[in-house]
Amino acid sequence: TLLDAVVADPDRPLSALALWSDAERNLLTIERNRTETDFGEAAAQPLHRLFEQQVERTPDAVAAVYDDVALTYAELN
Structure with missing residues (x-):
């Protein structure tokens, strides 16, 4: 994802580029943080x-x- 973003916009600062796809971001921030327990x-x-x-x-x-x-x-x- 990062490499694709660099190729698409090489003048953009790295800090402004996405590191993960939307699916990867969802997996890391939402799915793996589900800690509900009954x-x-x-x-x-x-x-x-x-x-x-x-x-x-x-x-x-x-x-x-x-x-x-x-x-x-x-x-x-």
């Missing part, structure tokens, strides 16, 4: 309750890591 019934619960449920499901899974220290959900709870 949390269902979980959205109505307080965060600490959701965390406690995760502790019950996976107490020995790693929940947090800092430097070389890892804490499981049970330890963090």
